[in-house]
Amino acid sequence: MAIKVASDFGGGSSVVVRDDHQPEEEFVSGIEGNYPIHQTIFKAMPPGTKIISAVSSGVSAWAKTAKVTVKEPDGSQKRYFLKVACGWSAKALCEGEYESQLVIEEAVGPGFGPKARAWGEYDYNNTHYYFFLGDFHDMDMATAPEPASFVEKIANLHQSKRSPNGMFGFHCATVCGQMQRTVPWEDTWAASFTHLLEDVIRYDNQANPPWPEYDRACRIVINRVIPRVLGALQSDGRILEPVLIHGDIWEQNVGIDMETGETLIFDPGCTYAHNEMEFGTWRGSWASYFNNPVYQRLYQMHIPPSEPADEWDDRNRIYALHININDSAGHPGSTSRQVAYNDMLFLIEKYCPEELEADPELGKYDPQQDISVTGAYVPHIVRQLE
Numbered sequence: 001m002a003i004k005v006a007s008d009f010g011g012g013s014s015v016v017v018r019d020d021h022q023p024e025e026e027f028v029s030g031i032e033g034n035y036p037i038h039q040t041i042f043k044a045m046p047p048g049t050k051i052i053s054a055v056s057s058g059v060s061a062w063a064k065t066a067k068v069t070v071k072e073p074d075g076s077q078k079r080y081f082l083k084v085a086c087g088w089s090a091k092a093l094c095e096g097e098y099e100s101q102l103v104i105e106e107a108v109g110p111g112f113g114p115k116a117r118a119w120g121e122y123d124y125n126n127t128h129y130y131f132f133l134g135d136f137h138d139m140d141m142a143t144a145p146e147p148a149s150f151v152e153k154i155a156n157l158h159q160s161k162r163s164p165n166g167m168f169g170f171h172c173a174t175v176c177g178q179m180q181r182t183v184p185w186e187d188t189w190a191a192s193f194t195h196l197l198e199d200v201i202r203y204d205n206q207a208n209p210p211w212p213e214y215d216r217a218c219r220i221v222i223n224r225v226i227p228r229v230l231g232a233l234q235s236d237g238r239i240l241e242p243v244l245i246h247g248d249i250w251e252q253n254v255g256i257d258m259e260t261g262e263t264l265i266f267d268p269g270c271t272y273a274h275n276e277m278e279f280g281t282w283r284g285s286w287a288s289y290f291n292n293p294v295y296q297r298l299y300q301m302h303i304p305p306s307e308p309a310d311e312w313d314d315r316n317r318i319y320a321l322h323i324n325i326n327d328s329a330g331h332p333g334s335t336s337r338q339v340a341y342n343d344m345l346f347l348i349e350k351y352c353p354e355e356l357e358a359d360p361e362l363g364k365y366d367p368q369q370d371i372s373v374t375g376a377y378v379p380h381i382v383r384q385l386e
Contacts, residue, residue, distance in 0.1 A: 026124060027065040035066040040122035041082065041131055048073030054082070056216050062093060062178040065243070067136050079136035081114060086129045089180040094119045094130040096174030100247070100270035101134065107161030107244055112153055113265050137264060139255030144289040145263040147298050153263070154249070154278065155302035161244035163272035168242045169194035174250050174269035177330045179203050181269065189240055190230040194222055203329035206338060213362050217344040221321070224352045229314055233274065233306055240306065242272035251288050268351040274302060276312070280319030285339060285371050312341050314350070317343050
Protein backbone atom coordinates (compact mmCIF):
# COMPACT_ATOMS: atom_id res chain seq x y z
CA MET A 1 0.00 0.00 0.00
CA ALA A 2 1.44 3.36 -1.02
CA ILE A 3 0.90 6.09 1.54
CA LYS A 4 1.57 9.73 0.82
CA VAL A 5 1.77 12.07 3.80
CA ALA A 6 2.86 15.69 3.90
CA SER A 7 4.43 16.32 7.30
CA ASP A 8 6.63 18.81 9.13
CA PHE A 9 7.32 16.79 12.25
CA GLY A 10 10.94 16.73 11.18
CA GLY A 11 11.14 20.50 11.17
CA GLY A 12 10.18 21.30 7.57
CA SER A 13 7.49 20.62 5.01
CA SER A 14 8.07 17.37 3.15
CA VAL A 15 6.29 14.64 1.26
CA VAL A 16 6.89 11.14 2.57
CA VAL A 17 5.94 8.10 0.51
CA ARG A 18 5.95 4.76 2.28
CA ASP A 19 5.49 1.45 0.51
CA ASP A 20 4.28 -1.10 3.00
CA HIS A 21 3.86 -4.67 1.77
CA GLN A 22 3.11 -6.05 5.23
CA PRO A 23 -0.49 -7.18 5.75
CA GLU A 24 -2.16 -5.14 8.47
CA GLU A 25 -5.51 -4.01 9.76
CA GLU A 26 -6.67 -0.83 8.03
CA PHE A 27 -7.52 0.85 11.33
CA VAL A 28 -5.46 1.10 14.49
CA SER A 29 -6.69 -1.32 17.15
CA GLY A 30 -6.71 -1.05 20.90
CA ILE A 31 -7.58 2.63 21.26
CA GLU A 32 -10.37 4.15 23.32
CA GLY A 33 -13.15 6.37 21.96
CA ASN A 34 -15.61 6.46 19.11
CA TYR A 35 -13.41 7.65 16.23
CA PRO A 36 -11.54 5.02 14.17
CA ILE A 37 -8.02 6.00 13.12
CA HIS A 38 -6.78 4.75 9.77
CA GLN A 39 -3.24 3.41 9.62
CA THR A 40 -2.28 6.17 7.18
CA ILE A 41 -3.09 8.82 9.78
CA PHE A 42 -1.15 6.89 12.41
CA LYS A 43 1.89 6.73 10.11
CA ALA A 44 1.81 10.52 9.77
CA MET A 45 2.73 10.72 13.46
CA PRO A 46 6.31 10.38 14.73
CA PRO A 47 7.59 6.80 14.89
CA GLY A 48 7.07 5.34 18.34
CA THR A 49 3.81 7.21 18.98
CA LYS A 50 1.04 5.26 20.72
CA ILE A 51 -2.57 6.36 20.25
CA ILE A 52 -4.48 6.31 23.54
CA SER A 53 -7.90 7.59 22.45
CA ALA A 54 -9.76 9.26 19.61
CA VAL A 55 -13.13 10.89 20.18
CA SER A 56 -15.36 13.02 17.99
CA SER A 57 -14.79 16.68 18.80
CA GLY A 58 -16.21 19.87 17.36
CA VAL A 59 -18.78 20.36 14.64
CA SER A 60 -18.07 20.75 10.94
CA ALA A 61 -20.53 20.91 8.08
CA TRP A 62 -17.99 19.48 5.64
CA ALA A 63 -15.81 16.98 7.49
CA LYS A 64 -15.56 14.65 10.48
CA THR A 65 -13.36 15.97 13.27
CA ALA A 66 -11.80 14.41 16.34
CA LYS A 67 -9.50 14.91 19.31
CA VAL A 68 -6.73 12.31 19.31
CA THR A 69 -4.71 11.74 22.48
CA VAL A 70 -1.36 10.00 22.09
CA LYS A 71 1.68 9.00 24.10
CA GLU A 72 4.76 10.35 22.38
CA PRO A 73 8.04 8.44 22.06
CA ASP A 74 9.43 10.26 25.11
CA GLY A 75 6.44 9.16 27.21
CA SER A 76 4.66 12.52 27.33
CA GLN A 77 1.05 12.96 26.25
CA LYS A 78 -0.05 15.09 23.31
CA ARG A 79 -3.41 15.91 21.71
CA TYR A 80 -4.05 16.30 18.00
CA PHE A 81 -6.96 17.79 16.10
CA LEU A 82 -7.95 15.55 13.19
CA LYS A 83 -10.15 16.42 10.22
CA VAL A 84 -11.16 13.78 7.65
CA ALA A 85 -13.13 14.52 4.49
CA CYS A 86 -14.10 12.99 1.18
CA GLY A 87 -15.67 14.37 -1.96
CA TRP A 88 -14.91 16.89 -4.65
CA SER A 89 -13.27 19.58 -2.47
CA ALA A 90 -11.74 17.34 0.21
CA LYS A 91 -8.16 17.62 -1.07
CA ALA A 92 -8.32 21.42 -1.12
CA LEU A 93 -9.94 21.36 2.34
CA CYS A 94 -7.10 19.39 3.94
CA GLU A 95 -4.07 20.35 1.87
CA GLY A 96 -5.24 23.96 1.73
CA GLU A 97 -5.57 24.20 5.52
CA TYR A 98 -2.16 22.60 6.03
CA GLU A 99 -0.38 24.87 3.54
CA SER A 100 -2.25 27.93 4.78
CA GLN A 101 -1.38 27.30 8.40
CA LEU A 102 2.26 26.74 7.51
CA VAL A 103 2.53 30.03 5.65
CA ILE A 104 0.74 31.93 8.45
CA GLU A 105 3.24 30.55 10.96
CA GLU A 106 6.07 31.42 8.61
CA ALA A 107 4.75 34.98 8.47
CA VAL A 108 4.07 35.71 12.14
CA GLY A 109 5.61 32.82 14.04
CA PRO A 110 3.86 30.26 16.26
CA GLY A 111 0.99 31.17 18.53
CA PHE A 112 -1.57 32.80 16.25
CA GLY A 113 -3.04 29.47 15.19
CA PRO A 114 -2.76 25.75 15.96
CA LYS A 115 0.37 24.24 14.48
CA ALA A 116 -0.22 22.19 11.34
CA ARG A 117 1.37 18.75 11.53
CA ALA A 118 0.38 16.72 8.49
CA TRP A 119 -2.03 16.10 5.68
CA GLY A 120 -2.49 13.02 3.56
CA GLU A 121 -4.86 10.69 1.76
CA TYR A 122 -5.99 7.09 1.82
CA ASP A 123 -8.59 4.74 0.37
CA TYR A 124 -11.12 2.80 2.37
CA ASN A 125 -14.21 0.91 1.30
CA ASN A 126 -14.00 2.24 -2.29
CA THR A 127 -13.88 5.87 -1.08
CA HIS A 128 -10.90 8.24 -1.27
CA TYR A 129 -10.32 10.23 1.92
CA TYR A 130 -8.11 13.17 2.85
CA PHE A 131 -7.06 14.22 6.32
CA PHE A 132 -5.53 17.17 8.13
CA LEU A 133 -3.68 16.78 11.42
CA GLY A 134 -2.80 19.67 13.73
CA ASP A 135 -2.31 20.49 17.39
CA PHE A 136 -5.44 20.43 19.54
CA HIS A 137 -6.34 23.40 21.76
CA ASP A 138 -9.20 23.73 24.24
CA MET A 139 -10.80 27.02 23.21
CA ASP A 140 -13.45 29.39 24.44
CA MET A 141 -15.56 30.03 21.33
CA ALA A 142 -18.16 32.26 22.96
CA THR A 143 -16.08 35.20 24.17
CA ALA A 144 -15.22 37.98 21.72
CA PRO A 145 -11.48 38.64 21.39
CA GLU A 146 -10.16 41.88 22.86
CA PRO A 147 -10.36 44.21 19.83
CA ALA A 148 -7.06 46.12 20.03
CA SER A 149 -4.74 43.14 20.46
CA PHE A 150 -6.68 40.98 18.00
CA VAL A 151 -6.65 43.43 15.10
CA GLU A 152 -2.99 44.16 15.79
CA LYS A 153 -2.28 40.49 15.12
CA ILE A 154 -4.27 40.57 11.89
CA ALA A 155 -2.47 43.72 10.77
CA ASN A 156 0.85 42.05 11.61
CA LEU A 157 -0.11 39.09 9.41
CA HIS A 158 -1.02 41.39 6.54
CA GLN A 159 2.22 43.35 6.90
CA SER A 160 4.56 40.39 7.42
CA LYS A 161 4.01 38.21 4.38
CA ARG A 162 4.12 39.42 0.81
CA SER A 163 3.40 37.36 -2.28
CA PRO A 164 6.46 35.29 -3.28
CA ASN A 165 6.19 36.40 -6.90
CA GLY A 166 4.47 39.76 -6.52
CA MET A 167 1.19 38.36 -7.88
CA PHE A 168 -2.26 37.64 -6.47
CA GLY A 169 -3.20 34.01 -5.84
CA PHE A 170 -1.87 31.01 -3.93
CA HIS A 171 0.29 27.99 -4.67
CA CYS A 172 -2.45 25.42 -4.00
CA ALA A 173 -6.24 25.31 -3.98
CA THR A 174 -7.94 26.36 -0.75
CA VAL A 175 -11.56 26.50 0.36
CA CYS A 176 -14.06 28.79 2.03
CA GLY A 177 -16.47 26.51 3.83
CA GLN A 178 -16.79 23.61 1.41
CA MET A 179 -16.30 25.63 -1.77
CA GLN A 180 -12.99 25.25 -3.54
CA ARG A 181 -11.36 28.48 -4.67
CA THR A 182 -9.69 29.17 -7.99
CA VAL A 183 -6.40 30.86 -7.06
CA PRO A 184 -4.14 31.07 -10.15
CA TRP A 185 -1.47 33.74 -10.09
CA GLU A 186 -2.72 37.04 -11.53
CA ASP A 187 -1.12 40.45 -12.02
CA THR A 188 -4.28 42.38 -11.13
CA TRP A 189 -6.48 42.10 -8.08
CA ALA A 190 -9.64 42.65 -10.13
CA ALA A 191 -8.85 39.55 -12.20
CA SER A 192 -7.95 37.48 -9.13
CA PHE A 193 -11.11 38.39 -7.22
CA THR A 194 -13.21 37.76 -10.31
CA HIS A 195 -12.07 34.13 -10.24
CA LEU A 196 -13.16 33.84 -6.62
CA LEU A 197 -16.54 35.43 -7.24
CA GLU A 198 -17.26 33.42 -10.37
CA ASP A 199 -16.53 30.24 -8.40
CA VAL A 200 -19.14 30.91 -5.74
CA ILE A 201 -21.70 32.15 -8.27
CA ARG A 202 -21.34 28.87 -10.15
CA TYR A 203 -21.69 26.81 -6.96
CA ASP A 204 -24.68 28.90 -5.90
CA ASN A 205 -26.49 28.40 -9.20
CA GLN A 206 -25.90 24.67 -8.95
CA ALA A 207 -27.40 24.57 -5.46
CA ASN A 208 -30.36 26.94 -5.86
CA PRO A 209 -33.27 27.39 -8.31
CA PRO A 210 -32.81 29.44 -11.50
CA TRP A 211 -33.07 33.21 -11.04
CA PRO A 212 -32.52 35.07 -14.32
CA GLU A 213 -32.40 38.56 -12.77
CA TYR A 214 -29.78 37.39 -10.30
CA ASP A 215 -27.69 35.99 -13.14
CA ARG A 216 -27.86 39.27 -15.03
CA ALA A 217 -26.91 41.26 -11.94
CA CYS A 218 -23.92 38.95 -11.38
CA ARG A 219 -22.68 39.58 -14.91
CA ILE A 220 -23.02 43.35 -14.54
CA VAL A 221 -21.04 43.25 -11.30
CA ILE A 222 -18.31 41.14 -12.90
CA ASN A 223 -18.16 43.06 -16.19
CA ARG A 224 -18.73 46.61 -14.96
CA VAL A 225 -18.55 47.07 -11.19
CA ILE A 226 -15.43 45.05 -10.35
CA PRO A 227 -13.30 46.54 -13.14
CA ARG A 228 -14.35 50.00 -11.99
CA VAL A 229 -14.12 49.62 -8.19
CA LEU A 230 -11.36 47.05 -7.72
CA GLY A 231 -9.60 48.20 -10.86
CA ALA A 232 -9.28 51.66 -9.31
CA LEU A 233 -6.91 50.18 -6.72
CA GLN A 234 -4.30 49.74 -9.48
CA SER A 235 -5.09 52.70 -11.73
CA ASP A 236 -3.85 56.29 -11.92
CA GLY A 237 -0.43 55.24 -10.70
CA ARG A 238 -1.70 53.37 -7.62
CA ILE A 239 0.19 50.24 -6.57
CA LEU A 240 -1.54 47.43 -4.68
CA GLU A 241 0.75 44.88 -3.06
CA PRO A 242 -0.63 41.36 -2.59
CA VAL A 243 -0.50 40.33 1.07
CA LEU A 244 -1.29 37.11 2.88
CA ILE A 245 -4.81 36.92 4.29
CA HIS A 246 -6.33 34.17 6.44
CA GLY A 247 -9.32 34.11 4.11
CA ASP A 248 -12.14 33.11 6.46
CA ILE A 249 -12.00 35.03 9.74
CA TRP A 250 -15.41 34.85 11.36
CA GLU A 251 -16.65 34.16 14.85
CA GLN A 252 -16.43 30.35 14.70
CA ASN A 253 -12.90 30.35 13.29
CA VAL A 254 -11.59 32.37 16.24
CA GLY A 255 -11.17 31.14 19.80
CA ILE A 256 -9.39 31.95 23.05
CA ASP A 257 -6.92 29.30 24.16
CA MET A 258 -8.11 28.09 27.57
CA GLU A 259 -4.54 27.36 28.67
CA THR A 260 -2.71 30.50 27.53
CA GLY A 261 -5.50 33.06 27.14
CA GLU A 262 -4.20 33.90 23.66
CA THR A 263 -6.59 34.43 20.75
CA LEU A 264 -6.16 31.85 17.98
CA ILE A 265 -7.41 31.83 14.40
CA PHE A 266 -7.86 28.51 12.62
CA ASP A 267 -9.39 26.82 9.57
CA PRO A 268 -7.60 29.17 7.15
CA GLY A 269 -8.04 29.30 3.38
CA CYS A 270 -5.22 31.65 2.50
CA THR A 271 -4.57 33.65 -0.60
CA TYR A 272 -2.35 36.59 -1.46
CA ALA A 273 -4.93 39.31 -1.90
CA HIS A 274 -5.99 42.86 -1.17
CA ASN A 275 -5.85 43.04 2.63
CA GLU A 276 -9.39 44.47 2.82
CA MET A 277 -10.88 41.24 1.49
CA GLU A 278 -10.25 39.78 4.94
CA PHE A 279 -13.21 41.73 6.30
CA GLY A 280 -16.01 40.76 3.93
CA THR A 281 -17.09 38.15 6.50
CA TRP A 282 -17.59 40.89 9.09
CA ARG A 283 -20.47 42.26 7.03
CA GLY A 284 -22.34 38.94 7.06
CA SER A 285 -25.73 38.52 8.69
CA TRP A 286 -24.17 35.99 11.07
CA ALA A 287 -21.51 38.40 12.40
CA SER A 288 -22.19 38.54 16.12
CA TYR A 289 -19.30 40.73 17.27
CA PHE A 290 -17.00 41.40 14.31
CA ASN A 291 -19.74 43.64 12.92
CA ASN A 292 -18.89 46.07 15.74
CA PRO A 293 -17.16 48.98 13.96
CA VAL A 294 -14.48 49.14 16.66
CA TYR A 295 -12.64 46.16 15.15
CA GLN A 296 -12.36 47.75 11.71
CA ARG A 297 -11.53 51.19 13.07
CA LEU A 298 -8.72 49.85 15.23
CA TYR A 299 -7.37 47.84 12.31
CA GLN A 300 -7.32 50.97 10.15
CA MET A 301 -5.10 52.64 12.74
CA HIS A 302 -2.47 50.08 11.68
CA ILE A 303 -3.29 49.89 7.96
CA PRO A 304 -5.38 52.76 6.56
CA PRO A 305 -7.94 52.13 3.79
CA SER A 306 -6.50 51.77 0.32
CA GLU A 307 -6.97 54.59 -2.11
CA PRO A 308 -9.54 55.63 -3.19
CA ALA A 309 -10.26 55.65 0.55
CA ASP A 310 -13.80 56.96 0.09
CA GLU A 311 -14.70 53.72 -1.74
CA TRP A 312 -13.71 51.49 1.18
CA ASP A 313 -17.31 50.59 2.07
CA ASP A 314 -18.15 49.76 -1.54
CA ARG A 315 -15.17 47.44 -1.72
CA ASN A 316 -16.27 45.85 1.55
CA ARG A 317 -19.72 45.30 0.05
CA ILE A 318 -18.10 43.60 -2.96
CA TYR A 319 -16.06 41.32 -0.70
CA ALA A 320 -19.21 40.50 1.26
CA LEU A 321 -20.79 39.33 -2.01
CA HIS A 322 -18.27 36.50 -2.09
CA ILE A 323 -19.08 35.47 1.47
CA ASN A 324 -22.86 35.70 1.13
CA ILE A 325 -22.99 33.86 -2.18
CA ASN A 326 -20.66 31.21 -0.77
CA ASP A 327 -23.00 30.82 2.19
CA SER A 328 -25.99 30.52 -0.14
CA ALA A 329 -24.23 27.80 -2.15
CA GLY A 330 -23.46 25.81 0.99
CA HIS A 331 -26.90 26.33 2.54
CA PRO A 332 -29.52 26.45 -0.23
CA GLY A 333 -32.58 28.50 0.59
CA SER A 334 -30.81 30.80 3.05
CA THR A 335 -31.42 34.54 3.04
CA SER A 336 -27.82 35.15 1.97
CA ARG A 337 -28.69 34.99 -1.73
CA GLN A 338 -31.24 37.80 -1.45
CA VAL A 339 -28.82 39.85 0.65
CA ALA A 340 -26.17 39.46 -2.04
CA TYR A 341 -28.61 40.38 -4.81
CA ASN A 342 -29.65 43.52 -2.96
CA ASP A 343 -25.99 44.48 -2.49
CA MET A 344 -25.42 43.99 -6.21
CA LEU A 345 -28.31 46.34 -6.97
CA PHE A 346 -26.74 48.95 -4.68
CA LEU A 347 -23.42 48.71 -6.52
CA ILE A 348 -24.99 48.74 -9.97
CA GLU A 349 -27.15 51.73 -9.07
CA LYS A 350 -24.08 53.63 -7.87
CA TYR A 351 -21.54 52.76 -10.55
CA CYS A 352 -23.53 51.95 -13.69
CA PRO A 353 -27.16 53.10 -13.20
CA GLU A 354 -27.82 52.91 -16.93
CA GLU A 355 -27.85 49.12 -16.56
CA LEU A 356 -30.89 49.35 -14.28
CA GLU A 357 -32.58 51.77 -16.62
CA ALA A 358 -32.06 49.34 -19.49
CA ASP A 359 -33.33 46.38 -17.47
CA PRO A 360 -36.07 47.52 -15.04
CA GLU A 361 -36.88 43.88 -14.17
CA LEU A 362 -33.75 43.86 -12.03
CA GLY A 363 -35.60 45.98 -9.49
CA LYS A 364 -34.11 48.49 -7.07
CA TYR A 365 -31.88 48.41 -4.04
CA ASP A 366 -33.88 48.08 -0.79
CA PRO A 367 -32.23 49.51 2.36
CA GLN A 368 -34.46 47.31 4.50
CA GLN A 369 -32.68 44.25 3.11
CA ASP A 370 -29.25 45.72 3.75
CA ILE A 371 -27.48 44.21 6.77
CA SER A 372 -25.32 47.30 7.17
CA VAL A 373 -28.47 49.42 7.48
CA THR A 374 -30.75 47.17 9.52
CA GLY A 375 -28.11 45.51 11.70
CA ALA A 376 -30.05 42.27 11.39
CA TYR A 377 -28.27 39.28 12.87
CA VAL A 378 -29.19 35.75 11.82
CA PRO A 379 -27.51 33.03 13.92
CA HIS A 380 -25.57 30.52 11.81
CA ILE A 381 -23.71 28.94 14.68
CA VAL A 382 -25.00 25.38 14.25
CA ARG A 383 -25.40 25.17 10.49
CA GLN A 384 -22.37 27.23 9.49
CA LEU A 385 -19.55 25.71 11.53
CA GLU A 386 -16.68 24.96 9.15
